[in-house]
Amino acid sequence: MIPRFKPFLGSREFLAIFTPARSSAILSFEKAFAQKMKQKYALSFPYGRTGMMMLLRALGLKDKEVICPAYTCVVVPHAITYSKNIPVFVDSSKDDYNMDYDLIEQAISEETGAIIATSIFGNPVNLDRLNEVKEKFPHVHIIQDCAHSFGAEWKGMRVNIGGVAAVYGLNISKIMTSVFGGMITTDSEDLYLSLKKLRDSELEKVGITKSIMRRSYLLAIYIAFNPFIYSFVNFLERHGFLKRFVKYFDETKIDMPGDYLDQMTNFEAEIGLIQTAKYDQIITKRQQLGKIYDRYLGVASISGKTYSHYPVLVNDRANVLARALGEGIQLGTIIDYSCEKMAVYKRCKFFTKNGISNVGFFRENVINIPMVLHDDVNAGVLKFISSLER
Numbered sequence: 084m085i086p087r088f089k090p091f092l093g094s095r096e097f098l099a100i101f102t103p104a105r106s107s108a109i110l111s112f113e114k115a116f117a118q119k120m121k122q123k124y125a126l127s128f129p130y131g132r133t134g135m136m137m138l139l140r141a142l143g144l145k146d147k148e149v150i151c152p153a154y155t156c157v158v159v160p161h162a163i164t165y166s167k168n169i170p171v172f173v174d175s176s177k178d179d180y181n182m183d184y185d186l187i188e189q190a191i192s193e194e195t196g197a198i199i200a201t202s203i204f205g206n207p208v209n210l211d212r213l214n215e216v217k218e219k220f221p222h223v224h225i226i227q228d229c230a231h232s233f234g235a236e237w238k239g240m241r242v243n244i245g246g247v248a249a250v251y252g253l254n255i256s257k258i259m260t261s262v263f264g265g266m267i268t269t270d271s272e273d274l275y276l277s278l279k280k281l282r283d284s285e286l287e288k289v290g291i292t293k294s295i296m297r298r299s300y301l302l303a304i305y306i307a308f309n310p311f312i313y314s315f316v317n318f319l320e321r322h323g324f325l326k327r328f329v330k331y332f333d334e335t336k337i338d339m340p341g342d343y344l345d346q347m348t349n350f351e352a353e354i355g356l357i358q359t360a361k362y363d364q365i366i367t368k369r370q371q372l373g374k375i376y377d378r379y380l381g382v383a384s385i386s387g388k389t390y391s392h393y394p395v396l397v398n399d400r401a402n403v404l405a406r407a408l409g410e411g412i413q414l415g416t417i418i419d420y421s422c423e424k425m426a427v428y429k430r431c432k433f434f435t436k437n438g439i440s441n442v443g444f445f446r447e448n449v450i451n452i453p454m455v456l457h458d459d460v461n462a463g464v465l466k467f468i469s470s471l472e473r
């Protein structure tokens with residue numbers, strides 16, 4: 084079976100599972116990551132959402148409105164809420180699934196503290212439009228959510244530098260990984276120092292048990308993605324046996340994982356370091372495959388895109404998913420919800436054009452075609468995607 088995604092893991096990460104981690108690994112990872120993202124500072128967190136929550140607090144925001152896309156990972160409004168601020172949702176554009184810039188301006192008020200600008204699926208946000216917003220509303224901080232984009236570029240400019248700071252998620256499904264983990268980068272020394280102070284005073288040091296658990300998890304990932312085993316894993320997932328491991332939110336709750344205030348482990352930092360060194364290679368491979376898909380689907384390639392996912396909007400999703408499965412292809416349905424519809428966020432403001440929500444359409448119709456190493460994609464996948472009715 085061709086999986087819907089596959090982490091770019093090699094023998095060095097595998098060996099690291101059985102090797103003691105250095106106590107200096109976190110600092111080395113932060114330094115290497117900052118350099119790779121071409122920023123002055125990077126700070127590690129156990130999850131991207133923990134970093135985002137602390138970043139909002141380090142910016143001095145409390146009881147403020149924070150604008151974010153409705154079409155984003157639910158952990159984003161959760162992080163806003165945990166920072167004691169209020170999420171405000173904005174509809175996204177049909178062009179690139181990113182927030183509609185006209186609506187961002189409409190959503191800004193005296194109460195607005197920040198905008199979380201997300202380059203969803205690796206599609207770079209329009210930095211020209213965001214700069215206009217910044218000039219018009221200097222009291223509003225722009226935070227780049229780069230969990231899907233990392234070093235994506237808008238007209239040659241990296242999106243991660245288009246705000247006061249950038250947030251990254253580093254779990255196993257991301258462009259590069261540190262097993263779990265998150266990172267914040269910034270060029271502001273003041274912000275770096277206040278965020279570091281907050282992080283160091285609130286995050287707990289972790290012991291050997293956590294490190295063993297993380298190592299076991301990574302080992303399980305190697306096993307699960309073995310081509311001979313993956314079909315079985317997919318069967319278990321479809322029949323709900325892996326819910327405990329893959330379910331990352333509960334519709335009825337605003338919550339965080341139990342360990343969201345634990346420090347990143349040294350082991351995860353070692354993995355992150357290896358992956359940072361491979362970052363350029365990973366992006367090149369993703370772009371190669373993304374461009375092949377663009378060609379097969381007759382879509383114009385956008386330069387600077389990092390293809391964290393390859394979304395396609397289809398008419399009859401259930402049928403398409405079933406047909407793909409029959410052909411040994413696993414498709415994703417990310418993102419198959421939108422935050423403004425969730426019971427816990429129903430009362431939040433949601434801005435649309437003429438009352439029509441694009442994200443409503445996305446969540447019902449999106450599929451993700453396999454984003455794996457391009458060598459793993461066979462003619463069957465390409466034939467399948469050319470046959471998609473959109």
Ligand SMILES: Cc1ncc(COP(=O)(O)O)c(C=O)c1O
Pocket residue numbers: 129130131132133155156158159201228230231251252253254264265
């Ligand atoms: C768009 C977006 N932002 C932020 C995050 C936060 O990452 P984490 O899962 O590390 O908290 C994610 C994670 O999936 C995401 O998809």
